[in-house]
Amino acid sequence: MSAPVTDLADATATELLSRFADGTATPSEAVEACLARIAATEPGANAVLTLLADRARARAAESDARWQAGTARPLEGVPYGLKDIVATAGIPTTGGSALYRDHVPDTDAVLAARLADSGGVLLAKLGTFEFACGGAVNKTFGPVPNPWDPTRTTGGSSSGSAAAVALGQLPLAIGTDTGGSIRIPSAFCGLTGIKPTYGRVPRHGVMGLSWTMDHAGPMARSVADCALLLEVISGPHPLDPTSLPAERTRFGEALTRPVEGMRIGRPRGYLEAEMHPAVAAAYESALTELAATGVELVDVELPTVDLAAVAGWWIIFAEMLSLHEGHLSGIEDRDEMGASLLGAAPFVSAADYLRALRLRPLFQRELQSAMSGCDALVTPGMTALPPVISPAMTSDLGDREVPWLDAACRTHVPFNLTGSPGLVLPSGTVDGLPVSIQLVGHPRDEATLFAIGAAFQRRTTHHLRRPAVPTAA
Amino acid sequence: MTGSLRQRLTPTAGPPSWARATGQPRGHAVHLPRRRFHGVVVLAGVGFGLTAPFTALLVVGLGGPPDRAAYVVSSMGLSLLLVDLLGTRFVPRLCSRTALTISMAVFGVGSALSAVTTSWEVVGLARILQGFGAALFMGGGVVLTVRLAGETLRASAIGSFNAAWFAGVAFGPLGGGLIAATIPGPDGLRLLFAVCAAINFLGAGVAWFLVPRWRSPLPPRLGLPTGLGLRGRRIWAALTLAGLGQAVRSGLALTLVPLLGEQLGLGWVPLGLALFALSLADVATMHFGSAWADRFGRSLPLTLSLAWGVLVVIALATVVRDPVWFTVAALATGVTVGATWTLPAAMTVDLAADAGNAIAAYRIASDLGMLGGGLLAGLGIAAGGVPGAFAGAAVLLACGLLLTRTAGETLPPIPAAPPHSPATTPAAGPTVPKETSVPLPALEEFAALAANADITLTPARLAQAHATHSGYRADLERLRALPLSFTEPVDEPATALAWIAAGGRR
Numbered sequence: 001m002s003a004p005v006t007d008l009a010d011a012t013a014t015e016l017l018s019r020f021a022d023g024t025a026t027p028s029e030a031v032e033a034c035l036a037r038i039a040a041t042e043p044g045a046n047a048v049l050t051l052l053a054d055r056a057r058a059r060a061a062e063s064d065a066r067w068q069a070g071t072a073r074p075l076e077g078v079p080y081g082l083k084d085i086v087a088t089a090g091i092p093t094t095g096g097s098a099l100y101r102d103h104v105p106d107t108d109a110v111l112a113a114r115l116a117d118s119g120g121v122l123l124a125k126l127g128t129f130e131f132a133c134g135g136a137v138n139k140t141f142g143p144v145p146n147p148w149d150p151t152r153t154t155g156g157s158s159s160g161s162a163a164a165v166a167l168g169q170l171p172l173a174i175g176t177d178t179g180g181s182i183r184i185p186s187a188f189c190g191l192t193g194i195k196p197t198y199g200r201v202p203r204h205g206v207m208g209l210s211w212t213m214d215h216a217g218p219m220a221r222s223v224a225d226c227a228l229l230l231e232v233i234s235g236p237h238p239l240d241p242t243s244l245p246a247e248r249t250r251f252g253e254a255l256t257r258p259v260e261g262m263r264i265g266r267p268r269g270y271l272e273a274e275m276h277p278a279v280a281a282a283y284e285s286a287l288t289e290l291a292a293t294g295v296e297l298v299d300v301e302l303p304t305v306d307l308a309a310v311a312g313w314w315i316i317f318a319e320m321l322s323l324h325e326g327h328l329s330g331i332e333d334r335d336e337m338g339a340s341l342l343g344a345a346p347f348v349s350a351a352d353y354l355r356a357l358r359l360r361p362l363f364q365r366e367l368q369s370a371m372s373g374c375d376a377l378v379t380p381g382m383t384a385l386p387p388v389i390s391p392a393m394t395s396d397l398g399d400r401e402v403p404w405l406d407a408a409c410r411t412h413v414p415f416n417l418t419g420s421p422g423l424v425l426p427s428g429t430v431d432g433l434p435v436s437i438q439l440v441g442h443p444r445d446e447a448t449l450f451a452i453g454a455a456f457q458r459r460t461t462h463h464l465r466r467p468a469v470p471t472a473a
Numbered sequence: 474m475t476g477s478l479r480q481r482l483t484p485t486a487g488p489p490s491w492a493r494a495t496g497q498p499r500g501h502a503v504h505l506p507r508r509r510f511h512g513v514v515v516l517a518g519v520g521f522g523l524t525a526p527f528t529a530l531l532v533v534g535l536g537g538p539p540d541r542a543a544y545v546v547s548s549m550g551l552s553l554l555l556v557d558l559l560g561t562r563f564v565p566r567l568c569s570r571t572a573l574t575i576s577m578a579v580f581g582v583g584s585a586l587s588a589v590t591t592s593w594e595v596v597g598l599a600r601i602l603q604g605f606g607a608a609l610f611m612g613g614g615v616v617l618t619v620r621l622a623g624e625t626l627r628a629s630a631i632g633s634f635n636a637a638w639f640a641g642v643a644f645g646p647l648g649g650g651l652i653a654a655t656i657p658g659p660d661g662l663r664l665l666f667a668v669c670a671a672i673n674f675l676g677a678g679v680a681w682f683l684v685p686r687w688r689s690p691l692p693p694r695l696g697l698p699t700g701l702g703l704r705g706r707r708i709w710a711a712l713t714l715a716g717l718g719q720a721v722r723s724g725l726a727l728t729l730v731p732l733l734g735e736q737l738g739l740g741w742v743p744l745g746l747a748l749f750a751l752s753l754a755d756v757a758t759m760h761f762g763s764a765w766a767d768r769f770g771r772s773l774p775l776t777l778s779l780a781w782g783v784l785v786v787i788a789l790a791t792v793v794r795d796p797v798w799f800t801v802a803a804l805a806t807g808v809t810v811g812a813t814w815t816l817p818a819a820m821t822v823d824l825a826a827d828a829g830n831a832i833a834a835y836r837i838a839s840d841l842g843m844l845g846g847g848l849l850a851g852l853g854i855a856a857g858g859v860p861g862a863f864a865g866a867a868v869l870l871a872c873g874l875l876l877t878r879t880a881g882e883t884l885p886p887i888p889a890a891p892p893h894s895p896a897t898t899p900a901a902g903p904t905v906p907k908e909t910s911v912p913l914p915a916l917e918e919f920a921a922l923a924a925n926a927d928i929t930l931t932p933a934r935l936a937q938a939h940a941t942h943s944g945y946r947a948d949l950e951r952l953r954a955l956p957l958s959f960t961e962p963v964d965e966p967a968t969a970l971a972w973i974a975a976g977g978r979r
């Protein structure tokens with residue numbers, strides 16, 4: 001007899017696959033459990049923009065048959081959601097904007113096609129800041145409240161992805177990350193999320209913001225699920241010339257790799273300089289737990305990492321202008337935060353943009369030098385608790401408040417510039433809200449991050465804490 | 474996404490009402506709000522300044538002793554201090570339009586109270602009420618002004634704001650004297666306060682329609698200031714100078730000089746004329762002196778003005794005994810009064826890491842100076858009469874010279890143009906040592922850049938973009954200083970992608 005469907009909504013993808021395999025649950029039951037959770041939490045959660053219930057039920061039935069026939073694929077029957085900037089053939093893809101409210105692509109994004117081909121069941125398109133660059137207050141679709149405290153933001157721009165996974169609407173979701181948009185909402189919502197190496201996941205069909213900084217990647221409730229999902233969506237593709245020429249890696253095999261003796265660098269400077277005291281204290285506790293896995297923490301220096309952040313933003317400004325120039329004429333109709341970014345973009349000179357691009361190897365070499373002899377770096381996953389939702393949000397650093405993006409992106413955007421993989425892991429709570437650490441890896445070495453992350457999650461239970469599920473509104 | 478923005482100032486959603494009312498932004502739309510803002514500032518100056526130099530005289534006219542008149546004048550510092558102490562995270566974060574409108578309305582109520590009373594003690598209470606209005610105005614107005622200015626134009630921006638205000642204030646003594654002279658005795662002064670109230674109420678209405686609506690991205694909060702981040706003897710010297718400047722204004726310009734004029738037997742009109750001369754010199758010094766300070770530094774002009782003030786005050790204490798020389802001395806006093814108001818403010822902003830914190834600290838220092846100035850003037854009068862108080866003022870100004878030396882020059886270095894070199898064979902070495910630093914273009918030039926790219930932005934959005942770039946400026950300068958090869962082929966982003974593809978190896 002199968003377990004109650006409500007339990008399936010709280011199961012991870014790995015657990016679902018295990019239960020599908022041993023026959024204690026079916027994909028149809030998993031989909032119904034997720035639909036029941038969505039019904040119980042929407043519209044208050046506001047994570048789901050387009051619900052694909054009938055379509056998902058049909059796909060789940062096919063997956064039921066495949067499991068029975070012994071032809072199951074890697075993600076067979078696992079429900080998932082896509083941030084609504086990922087193109088889906090025949091399904092609206094709004095970009096979180098009124099401008100694309102009725103936009104229906106005729107082809108799938110490469111990663112969406114890979115998910116479908118691997119047997120995943122697309123259940124919903126999920127909320128996002130407008131064009132992945134707005135603020136928490138989406139004028140068209142409304143804000144996505146943080147499941148841990150609905151007055152606060154989920155962070156973004158992968159806001160719907162974070163809330164949906166945290167609430168158990170789905171076990172897996174895809175986010176995108178230009179300056180932290182996978183890692184920030186994952187950290188704010190107590191999830192595990194990874195921004196893979198630049199180019200690891202093809203971006204064809206994903207609405208762009210900054211083509212040299214954009215990444216797509218998994219958001220889930222465990223390291224194992226992130227590895228599972230990344231394994232499915234990674235790999236080069238001819239439609240994306242920037243995709244990394246590296247064949248698919250079996251990331252799942254890294255989960256049991258021993259980590260004892262691994263060296264993890266800790267850059268204490270800029271990346272730890274401005275933190276809320278309680279979040280900083282929680283970070284220190286998390287490092288103690290990390291060291292308990294057997295890794296060795298060593299101090300390293302990243303002397304110009306603050307300038308890497310500036311260079312990153314200058315590139316984002318210039319490239320977003322190039323992509324969104326057509327939206328300048330109606331800039332006042334856009335969401336405030338995105339408009340504030342777009343409005344500043346025309347005043348970035350071509351010389352400064354090109355300088356920032358040419359300086360990227362300098363920052364990469366500095367990172368390479370700092371990581372010499374290290375298997376990974378560790379940084380705070382967040383420097384402050386999620387801010388209260390407002391058009392112009394601020395983050396509380398204890399003795400002062402700062403614009404929230406300054407606080408939220410501080411530990412993330414430098415690694416968009418270098419293209420390094422970054423994995424965030426829940427590492428505790430402060431005032432009942434989750435806090436996180438980030439592991440940064442060598443390019444193409446997500447496997448080591450998964451190994452360390454899995455070891456951390458075997459020793460801790462932070463990733464198992466879930467927010468209370470609200471009743472239907 | 475996530476765009477980190479150093480949004481030091483974020484307008485409220487949507488364009489301001491003046492932009493909406495005119496539909497599409499026009500070519501001069503960027504100048505229009507500034508002109509209107511300065512127009513409101515001038516009107517506020519008239520409203521605030523009409524009675525300022527006559528407050529001490531009203532107290533004396535209503536039977537108060539001269540030393541108490543000094544205390545009443547400085548009592549405004551109590552409300553200023555209260556607002557600035559509890560409101561460092563409140564006033565600068567208020568919507569500018571709301572703050573300036575309420576400020577003038579409150580000042581008007583205080584003026585009306587003085588107009589209807591026959592008690593000099595009530596005038597003191599009304600002066601405190603006026604102080605609340607003045608604190609709101611100065612806090613909101615200066616923040617707005619500084620936020621719109623680039624790093625190298627802070628002094629001139631503060632100077633222009635103050636000059637616009639004191640252009641109105643300058644009218645006060647003369648206009649006030651003329652109004653007060655229409656009715657003999659204290660009743661003329663009470664009429665003056667009634668007119669002042671009416672002007673402020675009018676100004677409040679005008680401000681509501683003309684002041685641009687700007688709001689900090691941070692929510693207003695009442696509370697004691699924390700973490701202002703002001704450390705080091707130089708910045709404390711600058712703050713003390715700011716207090717000294719306000720003490721000079723309250724104790725000297727608003728108390729001792731008017732009382733000396735009255736003791737010399739000047740009527741309301743000649744006294745108003747002399748104080749008008751003081752105000753003119755004050756305004757001119759703020760305007761031209763501040764621009765000069767942005768080009769050549771703060772230290773020298775402040776030193777000269779303080780030394781000049783010592784000489785003038787000694788003259789007032791010893792040799793000035795007739796109306797003509799009194800008027801000349803008042804004119805000369807205005808130079809020191811103007812310089813000691815604006816230059817320490819610019820020095821404080823120069824030395825602080827955060828302009829908002831600097832302004833908050835500057836305001837508190839100024840309030841303490843206002844209180845201290847009146848207190849010292851009163852003590853001086855009680856001890857040695859008005860001439861004795863002038864002698865004490867000379868000593869204080871001399872102390873200011875020592876503080877100026879401690880603060881040193883604070884003007885941020887303006888990058889020099891690179892030396893011309895023949896465009897032939899490059900010098901040996903593979904890197905450019907440092908690229909030319911170009912100051913951030915002014916807001917007007919941002920508008921020109923946008924127009925040149927066929928981009929139309931509302932003035933509010935344009936100002937927001939300018940504020941964003943101002944916030945990034947220092948870091949961008951550092952980024953520009955990083956060396957880049959110019960003798961090797963440029964193959965970015967291929968190099969960066971190859972590094973990634975190789976797993977972070979070379």
